[in-house]
Amino acid sequence: MMDDLRELYQEVILDHGKHPRNFRHPDDANREAKGENPMCGDRFMVYLTLKDGVVDDVAFQGRGCAISTASASMMTELVHGKTAAEAETLFHAFHELCTQDEPDIPEGIDDETMEKLMVMSGVRQFPVRVKCATLAWHAMNAALHGEASASSDQF
Amino acid sequence: MSDAILNQAYDVQRVREDFPILARSVHARKGKPGKPLVYLDSGASAQKPRQVIQAMTRFLEEDYSNIHRGVHFLSQTATDQFEAVRAKVARFLNAPNDRCIVFTRSSTEAINLVASSYGRTFLNEGDEVILSIMEHHANIVPWQLLQAEKKIVIKVVPCDEFGVLDMDAYRDLLSDRTKLVAITHCSNVLGTVTPAKAIAKLAHEHGVPVLFDGSQAVVHGTVDVQDIDADFYVFTAHKLYGPTGLGVLYGKYDLLKKMPPYQGGGDMIESVTFEGTTFKAPPSRFEAGTPPITEVVGLGAAIDYVEALGRDAIAAHEHDLLQYATQQLSQVEGLRIVGTAPGKGPIVSFALEGVHPHDVGTIVDQYGVAVRVGRHCAEPLAERFGVGPTVRASFGLYNTREEADALVQSLQAVKEFFGA
Numbered sequence: 001m002m003d004d005l006r007e008l009y010q011e012v013i014l015d016h017g018k019h020p021r022n023f024r025h026p027d028d029a030n031r032e033a034k035g036e037n038p039m040c041g042d043r044f045m046v047y048l049t050l051k052d053g054v055v056d057d058v059a060f061q062g063r064g065c066a067i068s069t070a071s072a073s074m075m076t077e078l079v080h081g082k083t084a085a086e087a088e089t090l091f092h093a094f095h096e097l098c099t100q101d102e103p104d105i106p107e108g109i110d111d112e113t114m115e116k117l118m119v120m121s122g123v124r125q126f127p128v129r130v131k132c133a134t135l136a137w138h139a140m141n142a143a144l145h146g147e148a149s150a151s152s153d154q155f
Numbered sequence: 156m157s158d159a160i161l162n163q164a165y166d167v168q169r170v171r172e173d174f175p176i177l178a179r180s181v182h183a184r185k186g187k188p189g190k191p192l193v194y195l196d197s198g199a200s201a202q203k204p205r206q207v208i209q210a211m212t213r214f215l216e217e218d219y220s221n222i223h224r225g226v227h228f229l230s231q232t233a234t235d236q237f238e239a240v241r242a243k244v245a246r247f248l249n250a251p252n253d254r255c256i257v258f259t260r261s262s263t264e265a266i267n268l269v270a271s272s273y274g275r276t277f278l279n280e281g282d283e284v285i286l287s288i289m290e291h292h293a294n295i296v297p298w299q300l301l302q303a304e305k306k307i308v309i310k311v312v313p314c315d316e317f318g319v320l321d322m323d324a325y326r327d328l329l330s331d332r333t334k335l336v337a338i339t340h341c342s343n344v345l346g347t348v349t350p351a352k353a354i355a356k357l358a359h360e361h362g363v364p365v366l367f368d369g370s371q372a373v374v375h376g377t378v379d380v381q382d383i384d385a386d387f388y389v390f391t392a393h394k395l396y397g398p399t400g401l402g403v404l405y406g407k408y409d410l411l412k413k414m415p416p417y418q419g420g421g422d423m424i425e426s427v428t429f430e431g432t433t434f435k436a437p438p439s440r441f442e443a444g445t446p447p448i449t450e451v452v453g454l455g456a457a458i459d460y461v462e463a464l465g466r467d468a469i470a471a472h473e474h475d476l477l478q479y480a481t482q483q484l485s486q487v488e489g490l491r492i493v494g495t496a497p498g499k500g501p502i503v504s505f506a507l508e509g510v511h512p513h514d515v516g517t518i519v520d521q522y523g524v525a526v527r528v529g530r531h532c533a534e535p536l537a538e539r540f541g542v543g544p545t546v547r548a549s550f551g552l553y554n555t556r557e558e559a560d561a562l563v564q565s566l567q568a569v570k571e572f573f574g575a
Contacts, residue, residue, distance in 0.1 A: 005517075005521050039529055040512070040513050041529060041544045064511065064513075065511035066511055067513070069511075128517075
């Protein structure tokens with residue numbers, strides 16, 4: 001059982017959880033959405049700077065557990081530089097990985113990106129933690145679509 | 156009688172044998188044995204003793220039928236047992252009589268009943284309802300719904316850094332505008348037991364009725380609604396080692412009598428015509444539809460169970476656990492206990508520096524330790540203490556010092572894991 005725990009909290013996740021990347025509010029952000037988990041009180045703002053359909057900058061701020069913070073941090077690294085369509089594809093792939101035993105992964109994601117997405121997939125063994133892992137991703141997706149917020153109630 | 160003497164008489168290992176679920180382990184898989192369950196989440200819902208389970212099973216197998224309706228044998232038998240529990244609940248709270256006892260679906264519904272029936276009838280724009288900062292959402296949101304509808308004003312009594320209710324602030328909030336006070340008798344997060352009698356006395360000096368949310372308080376001590384002089388008192392069966400789906404509203408009969416129905420339906424009417432309907436007297440007036448009959452029988456067995464163990468003996472045992480757990484937890488570096496009011500109930504909420512409660516919960520769970528993490532349905536209180544979500548260990552009549560040790564050990568594992 002401790003193996004599951006180690007899989008959930010790998011070094012890379014602990015690192016991102018403690019030292020989140022892109023933990024800031026960019027001045028030129030033109031999209032933002034709040035991600036909220038009312039059950040545990042986790043709350044993130046995700047900021048996007050979309051330029052010509054490309055995610056020119058992506059960052060986040062807020063408060064959450066190690067899983068949600070690490071996932072948000074890794075999300076910013078993965079989504080940066082992608083087109084809006086690619087970012088949405090990554091969201092769907094990540095959601096599949098976290099929730100499905102046999103995930104249906106969209107085409108066109110390179111191996112390196114897949115590997116990074118897979119890091120969080122251990123969360124599948126901990127159903128109540130899936131909402132932590134997907135929180136910032138949902139907020140990012142909401143921001144892409146010009147929506148103001150995403151609540152884990154609706155995930 | 157001193158605590159020590161009481162504790163010697165209290166055989167927790169025998170008590171544990173009454174709770175079949177406590178013998179199970181969790182997270183067993185692929186032939187690997189699991190971890191023994193360490194259930195420290197009784198504040199969310201308590202486990203059920205065999206006596207309760209068997210009483211409900213026996214009732215369903217032998218005596219079940221609908222109540223208050225049939226002329227047949229079983230209907231009478233079931234009605235008698237159902238009503239006997241009403242009388243038992245009245246004795247349990249030292250209510251003057253059983254007509255003051257209304258069965259609801261939960262504490263939440265009991266509060267909604269008062270907010271809806273009493274509140275909508277007797278509260279008007281600008282009238283004030285006083286709550287406290289340590290309320291469960293169940294004693295906040297019903298009043299907010301009333302606020303939206305009737306434009307009443309909600310006032311909030313603060314607490315100090317230990318979690319003690321600020322009685323001076325309460326006294327200052329009471330005024331001619333105050334029309335109702337609704338305050339917890341024991342905080343589900345801090346464990347603070349509020350001075351119910353003093354709260355009621357001050358309110359009554361202003362002619363204001365008081366509702367107490369006793370969901371936690373009835374579990375951990377003896378409650379006497381007449382001594383407190385409570386106007387309304389609510390609690391729920393499932394935290395008292397009884398079944399889910401059943402709450403209790405105690406109300407002074409003079410108040411209940413002048414309150415209109417909360418819901419309409421069968422069993423609460425005298426006569427129904429399409430020109431108009433007349434309603435029964437309380438408590439029937441507030442019990443529309445078929446109630447949770449089997450659950451009421453289960454509550455009766457739960458009350459018998461805690462009374463047989465002795466409510467003072469239970470309180471002494473839990474007090475010992477609280478003191479022991481507090482002492483052990485205090486030795487964990489970076490751990491901050493939220494809520495240290497004198498005389499509090501056996502509930503310990505805490506934050507562990509550098510580790511989010513959700514992560515704490517997941518890891519201690521792998522060691523078999525069940526705790527609650529989050530804001531415990533009391534978001535304003537979490538904000539008050541500036542800690543956000545916390546971990547909550549709540550102790551019940553079946554918990555042991557060894558289980559407190561298991562919690563502390565699992566927290567050490569959390570700290571190692573996170574290097575905190």
